[in-house]
Amino acid sequence: MEDEVDRLVAAWRRERPDLDVEPLEVLSRVSRLARHLDRARRIAFSEHGLEPWEFDVLTSLRRAGAPYQLSPGQLLTQTLVTSGTMTNRIDRLTKKGLVERLPDPNDRRGVLVRLTPEGRDRADQALAGLLAQERAILAQLSPDRRSDLAALLRQLTAPFDNVPG
Structure with missing residues (x-):
């Protein structure tokens, strides 16, 4: 299943083959998901004023x-x-x-x-x-996949959450 990030990454690989655009495969999806989550959160909150x-x-x-x-x-x-x-x-x-x-x-x-x-x-x-x-x-994810995803995201976010100041 292809998504918008696959198309974005393919375009950058074509246009800038000198750059390693692999981080976009993960972090652009996280960014897009964050926008969808923000929209869902706003809906849930506005329903309760x-x-x-x-x-x-x-x-x-x-x-x-x-x-x-x-x-x-x-x-x-x-x-x-x-x-x-x-x-x-x-x-x-x-x-x-x-x-x-x-x-x-x-x-x-x-x-x-x-x-x-x-x-x-x-x-x-x-x-x-x-x-x-x-x-x-x-x-769309099975309980095991959700658990795996939570563990991977925790590994990425924990260093930011544990930095003083």
Whole structure:
């Protein structure tokens, strides 16, 4: 079965036989798949009235377990955004009634961000929608092939995830 990347690679091999274009065979497919996944994610989130960034914050809190709260610093670490961006996001989610700010009992100057029941419901529903979209993308692969692919991708991404700063 031929895909667009096969045609792209063949064209580059014809036009630039002096270059080894083999990395394109893997990474162009990863890039194209990422675009399809981004589209599927946006569909799943919009069906539940969420933007991708809202889903990221809400699910960070949901994964924290009861009482579904984290400090803004912990949210920064999980979502990889700046402090100013996180403050803006918390403000917007608070206005929507999806999170609330509470005083941190361990730090008089600190706050905790807690998921509201509505935020928890929206996060749970959007996650179920996302998983349905992702299952559809992976449906062409057997469970063994999905496991193999996950292991290969982990091998490629782990060095980036384990770099300080």
